[in-house]
Structure formats: C-alpha cells, structure tokens
Amino acid sequence: MIQVSNLTKRYAGFTAVDNISFTVEKGEIVGFLGKNGAGKSTTMKMLSCFFPPTFGSARVAGFDCVTDSMEVRRRIGYMPERVPLYEDMRVEEYLDYRARLRGVPRRQRSHAVNEVIATIGLKEMRRKLVGSLSKGYRQRTGLAEAIVAKPELLILDEPTAGLDPGQIRQVREVIKELGKKTTLLLSTHILSEVELTATRILLIHRGRIVANGSPGSLVGGAQGTRRFHAEVRGPVPMVEAMLKGLPGMRGMSIQAGEEWSRFTIDTEPEVDLRADVAKFVVDNGWDLRELREERMTLEDLFVQITRTDEAGAPATPKAEA
Amino acid sequence: MTNLPALTKREFTSNFYSPMAYVIATFYLVFAGLSFYILLKDQRDANAMRSLLTFLGFIHTIFIPMVTMRLISEERKSGTLEMLVTAPVSDTEIAVSKFLGATLFTALMIAPTVLFTWVITKVGGRPDYGMIKASYLGLMLLSMAYIAIGLFISSLTANQIVAAILTFVLLFTFYFLVGFLTGSTDSLPLHAKIPWSDILGYLHFGAHLQSFGKGLVDSRDVVYFASIIVLGLFLTVKSLESRRWR
Ligand SMILES: Nc1ncnc2c1ncn2[C@@H]1O[C@H](COP(=O)(O)OP(=O)(O)OP(=O)(O)O)[C@@H](O)[C@H]1O
Ligand SMILES: [Mg+2]
Numbered sequence: 001m002i003q004v005s006n007l008t009k010r011y012a013g014f015t016a017v018d019n020i021s022f023t024v025e026k027g028e029i030v031g032f033l034g035k036n037g038a039g040k041s042t043t044m045k046m047l048s049c050f051f052p053p054t055f056g057s058a059r060v061a062g063f064d065c066v067t068d069s070m071e072v073r074r075r076i077g078y079m080p081e082r083v084p085l086y087e088d089m090r091v092e093e094y095l096d097y098r099a100r101l102r103g104v105p106r107r108q109r110s111h112a113v114n115e116v117i118a119t120i121g122l123k124e125m126r127r128k129l130v131g132s133l134s135k136g137y138r139q140r141t142g143l144a145e146a147i148v149a150k151p152e153l154l155i156l157d158e159p160t161a162g163l164d165p166g167q168i169r170q171v172r173e174v175i176k177e178l179g180k181k182t183t184l185l186l187s188t189h190i191l192s193e194v195e196l197t198a199t200r201i202l203l204i205h206r207g208r209i210v211a212n213g214s215p216g217s218l219v220g221g222a223q224g225t226r227r228f229h230a231e232v233r234g235p236v237p238m239v240e241a242m243l244k245g246l247p248g249m250r251g252m253s254i255q256a257g258e259e260w261s262r263f264t265i266d267t268e269p270e271v272d273l274r275a276d277v278a279k280f281v282v283d284n285g286w287d288l289r290e291l292r293e294e295r296m297t298l299e300d301l302f303v304q305i306t307r308t309d310e311a312g313a314p315a316t317p318k319a320e321a
Numbered sequence: 322m323t324n325l326p327a328l329t330k331r332e333f334t335s336n337f338y339s340p341m342a343y344v345i346a347t348f349y350l351v352f353a354g355l356s357f358y359i360l361l362k363d364q365r366d367a368n369a370m371r372s373l374l375t376f377l378g379f380i381h382t383i384f385i386p387m388v389t390m391r392l393i394s395e396e397r398k399s400g401t402l403e404m405l406v407t408a409p410v411s412d413t414e415i416a417v418s419k420f421l422g423a424t425l426f427t428a429l430m431i432a433p434t435v436l437f438t439w440v441i442t443k444v445g446g447r448p449d450y451g452m453i454k455a456s457y458l459g460l461m462l463l464s465m466a467y468i469a470i471g472l473f474i475s476s477l478t479a480n481q482i483v484a485a486i487l488t489f490v491l492l493f494t495f496y497f498l499v500g501f502l503t504g505s506t507d508s509l510p511l512h513a514k515i516p517w518s519d520i521l522g523y524l525h526f527g528a529h530l531q532s533f534g535k536g537l538v539d540s541r542d543v544v545y546f547a548s549i550i551v552l553g554l555f556l557t558v559k560s561l562e563s564r565r566w567r
Contacts, residue, residue, distance in 0.1 A: 048407045052565055069565065073409040084400030086331075088338035100327045101408045145404075 001026045001153055001183040002047065006056035009042050009207075016042040018207035019056065024200075026152075029179040031198030031215075032187040035306050039207040040187040041081050044157050047185070048078040060153055074103065077146035081157040083138055087131030091122055091141055094130055095148055102149035112148055119177075120144040121170060135162045143171065147178060154178060156186040160193060172197055191298045201298075205306045219296050225250055227294040230263045230277055234286030239263065242280050246273050260289060324410050325418055332392075332422025345387050346430050353377060357437045361444065370438060370448060371534045374456040377431070378463050378530050382496050385464060386488035388427060389471025390481040392419045393557075397479040412561040416472065416554050423468045428461065452536035459533025462546040463526060467492055469553025476560040496526045 002024040009017040017039040024030050034040050046053050047060065049069040057064060063071040086094055095113045104112050117126055120140045125133060130141060143159055159175070160168045168190070175197050178184060188194060194201060195215050203211035203218075211218055232239050236256050243252060243263060248271030255262040267273060274291055281288045336342040356376055360369040396402040405415060435457075441448050471488040478484050529542040 045403075050403055050407050050564075066565065070409055070411070073407060076407075078404075078407050080400065080403050082400045082403075084402075084404055086335070086401060087399075088335060097327065097331060098404075098408070101324055101410055103409060 001028075001061060002185065003059040004043075004047075004056070005058075007043065007046060007053050007058055008055040009039075009046060009051075010054045016207055017046070017053075017204075020204070020207070020209045021056075022202060022209055022212060024183060024185060026183055027179075029175070029184040029197055029199050030186070031194035031201045032185055032204065033189075033191070033194065033201060033302060034187075034204035038204045038306075040204060041157050042207075043204070044078075044155050044185070044187065045080075048076060048080075048155050049073050050080075075152045076155055077102075077149065077151035077153070078155045079142045079146040079157060079159060081161075083142035085130045085138060085141060085145075087129070089130055090126070091128055091130060091133070092117065092126040094141065095144055098145045099148045102151075104149050112150075116144045116148045119147075119174060136164060136167050139163060140167075140171075143174070147182075151182065153183045153185070156184070158187055158189070160188060160190060168193070191302060195298050203302070203305060210305050211301070215298055219298060219301055225266045226269050226271065228265045228267070228274060228277075229290060229292055229294060230265065230288065231260050231290040232263060232281055232286055232288055233260050234281070234284065236261050238284070239281075239286065242284070243277070246276055247271065248273065322414060322417075324414050325421075328410065328414055328418030329421045329425075332418050333425045336388075336422070336426045339391075341387075341391075342426070345384065349384055349430050350433055352380065353434050353437075356380075357434070357440075361441070369446070370441060370453050371456055373434070373437065374453075374460050375527075375530060375534050377434070378460055378527070379496060381460075381464050381467055382489060382492040384430075385427065385467035386471055386485040386492065388423050388430075389468055389475055389488060390485035391475070392423060392472050393476040393561075394479055394481045394484045398481075406561070406564070412558045413554075415561060416476075416557040420465075420468060420472055420550075420554060420557075423472065424465055427464050427468065431457075431460065431464075449536065452534070455533045455536045455538050458538060459530050459542070462533075462543065463530055466526070466546045466549040466553070469550045469557075473553050473556045473560060476557050492526075 002022075004023070005021045007017055007020050008015065020039075020043070032040050032043070045051055047058050047065060049065050049072050052066045057066070059065065060072045061075050063075075065072050086097075089097065092113055095116060096109055099109050099112055100106075117123055120143055122137070122140055122144055125137050125141075128137075130138070133141065139159065139162060143156070146154055146156065156175075160171050163171060172193060175184065175186065179197065179199075186198075198215060201211065201213065201215055201218055202209060230243075236254065239261070240252070240254060240263075243249070243265060246267075248268040250266040250268065252266070253264045255264075265273070265277075272293075274293070277291060278288060353373070357369065357373050360372045360376070363369075364372065393402065396405060406412070438448050438450075438453060467488075470491060471484070474488045474491065475481075475484045478487075529545045532539045532542060
C-alpha cells in the first residue's frame, strides 16, 4: 500500500527526514513513533501529497505521490496534526462538503455523513459550528472527515492528542474497527495506544528509521537479558546456591531481609526459569511470595533507542521484519 | 472541473460568515451613495451615472484588495490550505473557484448602485441605458482583473494585511501612476512623454475603461481585461503548484 524509498526532506538546509525507506502492506495498522521533531509529520505530509520530497520517492497504491498525486489523493484520508477545519461551517455541512470534494456521489452522501457521525459519536454536535467545538470534538470532526469517503489508506497525525481518557478509548475502538477494512498509518506519543492497536511499529529518530517491527518482537529483540524477581522465605545462602545452579543464569542480586529475601535474577533471553524456581522452593520446604518477570515496555524501548548524548549518534539502529 | 460548483459555492458563502464582508459592503455602499449624490448635484443627468462608474473603477483599487486579501492567505495561515490541496481537487479548480467566489461577491456589492439609475429618472434625468449597461460591463471586467491580481498576491503570503497592501500598491500603480506618466488620465492632462509610454499606456487600466463609459464595447478592451484575468489565474495556479515542485 505504501512504498517509501530513500525519502528525504530538507527545510532550508535542515534535514528533517533523512533517506528513509519502508513499506506498508494492505491491511496493516502501523504506529509511527518518534520524539518531538523526529520527522513524523514531515513524512506524513509527503505521503499525503502536501509537499514533495527533496529526494527519493513515496508511492501509495502504486501511484507516485509527486507525479500521480491526484490518484494518490483520491485514495487517502488524511488528518493533519493541527486538524485545520473551516470554523464557519456546521459539523454536518463540513462533512458533506468534504465528502463531495472527495468524490462521494450525491446519492450516497447523506448516508455516508450520517454513518460517520454515528461511528465517531458526533450526533449531538452535528448542527454546531465547527469553530465552537471543544478540542476533543474538533479532533473527532477531523477524524470523521478523514474516513467519510472510505479511503484505502488513512494517515492520521496524532489522532488522540488532547482527548480525554474516555474519548481516547473510543477513538481506539474506532481505529481498531477501521483497521479491519483500511490500511492505517498513525503517529502518536501515547505508547500504550500503539501496543493495543498497531500490528507494526516504525520508530523514527532524527529523521531516520531506527526500529521497524511488531511491538512484541521489538521489545523482545531489544531486551538482551531477561530479568525475574523472586521473594523467598528460606536460608539465603542455600537459596542462592540453588538459583546459581539453574541453567542460563547470568547474574543475581540479593536483598536479604529479616524473614523474606528478594532475589533479582538475570538470565539468557530464551530462558524462563520461573517453573524451576517454584519447584525448588516448594521441594525444599521454603516459602515463595512473589515470582514475576520484569518486562521491558515499549516506553523503555523508546527511551533506550532515542536516548542520545547531545552530540552523539542514536543508540544502535535496529531493523527487522 | 467537476468540483468547481462545490468549491465556488463555498468560496462565495464564506464571505458572509465574516463581519469584514459586511463592513466592506456597507462602506462601499455609503461611499458610492455619497459620490453619486455629489455627482448628481453637479451634473443632473445621465452623465452622473457614467462619472460614478468611472470613479468606482478607481475606488475599487482600494475595495477589491480588501475582498481578495483573505482568499488564499487566510487558508494558508489557518492551515485549511493543507486540507484543500490534499483533497482530490486540482490547483486550477482552487484558483478559478476562488476567483469566481470573489467575483460574485463583488457583483453583489455593486448591485445596489443600479438603484441610482432610478433616482436619476426621479429627478427628471433621462438615463442612457445602453451607456449604463456598457459602463457596468466595463466596471465588472475591470474588477475581475483586479480580483485576479489580488488572488495571485494572496497566494504569495499568509499575511492578509501584506496581501491587501501589495495588491493595492500594484492596482494603484497601474490605474493611477501609469496613467499619470503616460498622460492618458483624463483628469490629469499631463502629457509627459516618457520612453515606452505606448506600452505603459496599453497597460493602463483606466484607458481601457474609457470607451465602455461612452457606451462602446470594444473587443480590444474586453481582450485586454480577459488577458489580465487569465494571467492572474495562471500565476495563481503556478504559485499553488510551486508547493509541489522539488
Ligand atoms: N516548515 C518548516 N521549516 C523548517 N523546519 C521545519 C518545518 N517544519 C518542520 N521543521 C523541522 O523539521 C523537523 C521535523 O518536524 P516534524 O513536524 O516532522 O516532527 P514530528 O516528528 O512530527 O514532531 P512532533 O512529535 O512534535 O509532532 C523538526 O526539527 C522541525 O523543527
Ligand atoms: Mg508532528
């Protein structure tokens, strides 16, 4: 659905997007992540044909965004970061107007508008002036506009920015539902959002793609070691000796207490020794109060990859399917 | 061009949502009314109408920039231009619809002055309808040329005030200054011949308005205004397209 190759955008000497390449298949929901100023919006603006790349190419559904921009524009729904809307129109009037520009035939238009108003939850607002809407409802109107013509590809730049938690959940449901029929590329700063909806993550840092893969594989792959926490009541030296004897052990730290002691165990990534630990403790007649794995979150990964010493380069790039 | 009706309707109606449009239209009417009153007292007949329309042609160098300044500048500033140009709409459709929207609004702004003709009959004058019709045609063509120029200027900046001032300076130059330099302004019979005065004279707006005022529709004048309109629209399309250049 999207083929991007060597895409580069320079603003007056400053390279905002630096030679990136990636593809998005039909039906994927791709979360586009990166710090402020990483180049997400710039990339999305090139894909939506707002401006051309300085170098390289972007294709949507096989059409080039520069030379076949009209064909591309017919196929996408785009919601820019600022959600620009005509303030002086009423919500339904605006949606009808945009549906018309996006080529929804006259007979289907009022149906399409009603449908999208119901889906996005804009019913009470339909007669209101866009200029009088709250931030959340503006955002929803922008989202409604993007999907009113049932595009093949949806490009949403921070669709949940500024929404309240309830609205975020609703929009997430809408996005999941849309993802069944449409290809989606959405940028966001809410990582839990992406973990729940995206089938793939593109992480961009300083204009370059530094990670590309499913949320699970990225987090798993970035984790060099696995860490477990166990809280045990028993003689510390014996417990320690038992744990050291387990296969795949890399290291351990102990916080001995009066009664209960905490053991933090690092192992090889492919090892899961929770079952073994539980068995040993019980077999020896000790007690076990806690046994859990410390999982790296997408947030940890995000921070790890995008952490840069001010002068230096980003941490090791990771790319996989 | 399938989107032209929808776009034009939006452009035209958007005028009525801003208080600015009402202010401009009201000022215009008061201004035209006063001018007519003064001219009528002075001339007492159908000539008042011709003088008025010629005078309005000059006054439009101030009013048209106020109508055209927002056309593209406003959308650039508010960001809605991003929505407009990423929709499957051609740059030509955008330019032409904005031009037509402003033209319709201007026609509406001028429309009440038609009543002045009726006033002339009331004070015993005998209006020359042929001449008045031709004068209106001339005024409309002139205004459309102004609009095309204002539209282009509006595409260059996100600042409406800058757009208005630049447009005014440009229109004023071509209406007044060029006329002054080439001596083709009726009111200022200063025949200071300067080099290229023939070319400059051809470019002078006012010169092309004169025969309309005599009730004559000269195809050369129509072609002149049409060329300016086409040029203005062409430059606007190029300016919108320049965004798509690498
Ligand atoms: N019109 C512009 N002129 C010059 N530089 C620009 C322009 N637009 C963006 N930039 C720069 O390009 C870089 C990338 O900006 P971009 O808006 O793509 O970031 P982003 O990833 O969307 O960030 P955010 O999360 O804050 O939205 C930034 O450093 C920004 O300052
Ligand atoms: Mg952004």
